[in-house]
Amino acid sequence: MDTMQVRSSERLDVDKLHAFLESYFTELPQGKLEIAQFSAGHSNLTYCLKIADFEAVLRRPPLGPVAKKAHDMKREFTILSALHPFLPSVPKPYVYVEDRDIIGSDFFLMERKKGIVLDTHFPKGTEPTEELARQLSELMVDSLVALHAIPYQDTPLKDIVKPDGFLERQVYGWIERYENAKTAEHAEVAMLTEWLKNNLPSNHEATIIHYDYKLNNAMFSEDYTEIIGLFDWEMATVGDPLADVGVAMSYWMQADDPKMLLYALGEPPVTVLPGFYTRQQFIDRYAEKSGRDVSAIHYYCTFAYFKLAVICQQIYYRYVQGQTQDDRFAQMDKMVAALIQQASQSI
Structure with a gap:
């Protein structure tokens, strides 16, 4: 890293x-x-x-x-x-x-872990073959399945989480966060937030979820045969595992995504290269390996795009308010617009 x-x-x-x-x-x-x-x-x-x-x-x-x-x-x-x-x-x-x-x-x-973290490029000396891309895709899915299989009742997390009503709290809470951090009007938001409120799935299963699961939060071994590190657990909790899959899909870009989404913050991740799973392939393997019904995954992906838009909006709000001087955040409003559009077009 x-x-x-x-x-x-x-x-x-x-x-x-x-x-x-x-x-x-x-x-x-x-x-x-x-x-x-x-x-x-x-x-x-x-x-x-x-x-x-x-x-x-x-x-x-x-x-x-x-x-x-x-x-x-x-x-x-x-x-x-x-x-x-x-x-x-x-x-x-x-x-x-x-x-x-x-x-x-x-x-x-x-602890400090050492391995390979992938984002927009493979390191020098690595040939990004389609076979390697498939292997990495499978590892990402299977690691998420393994996380969701951990019995949270056997851990101290059972005392600090409230899984009941998780998704409803999330939807209403992120809508409120968006309103509190708003710096511009987006015409699509009213329709999008109403749809999210009115179409809540009824899944009540709860597992440990990472809730920020993406390629550059994973570290691979030097030969790319295993994931040796998973990072950034600040959003982790116990809740609907499909919400975790939705978040993972909001980060998992594919080559035919809108250019605004692909390039809003620079170059797209390596997942756009040939051989990497599409989002549908990722979801299908997750369903197969976990045994879960993913028929409502469309909702979770839509909410995840909105949630990611709010996170970017909060960062941009802090930048506009002068609370951070990090120049990486100056263009974050473009990513907000792209994510809101992506969420809106999927409902």
Whole structure:
């Protein structure tokens, strides 16, 4: 996973952090603390900490005001702690730190995993054959099926989740979030939100869901035969597993998608290349492997496009309000428009 020099506005206090690491890790090697920042992700800030041969990953909330209940570091740490014993691709969590004097916020540390993360390109030396594309598609489906098979009642998550009424809360909650972060009028939104309210499926099954499941949140082994890392668990909860599939499909682009959707934030992901599953193939394999009825998946995909539009709108709102100076967010309104259009055209 690519790291870069820490953005000037998002630097950490090296001395205080080094002192904490020395107090917590009993066999920490001698040496200078080096901090790099992971370039991916638009939400929580993620850093690589390195002292000699010691490495760990630090997660903290973004700078500036954040939405209520969002970016909850303690909750994400609890989720990792619950899931790691069942799914080794979940990073091993080390410690949650509430003390805000160290870096200016709470944070947690977890293991550093090393492998291949795919986004818009394959690394040099990898030939993206159709066979490899199919293999990666299958791994992505099967990993999601495995996550949904974990018995959440046997984990600490049973005490922090409310699966009853999950989807209805989600739909109404994301509609409210959109209204609170609106910066422009989109004519399609009124019809879209009414349709979402009036066509709620009646599925009551609940499983652990990642809820941000996408290719660049997965890490593959060097030979691409297994997923060795799954990241960004801040949205994970217990709820309707088909909502998780819908979210995965909102990220899973295919070559015949509208150009506005494909290129709104730059180059499209590698899933547009020959051999990668279409969304329908992904859904079909999920149904086969999980045994679930996916006849209502159309609703979940439509809602997922709207939900993703709201997430992008919240990020863009923070940028417009001057709460973040990250230039990556300046064009985020184009992605909002593309996603709303994609959702509207599917109803």
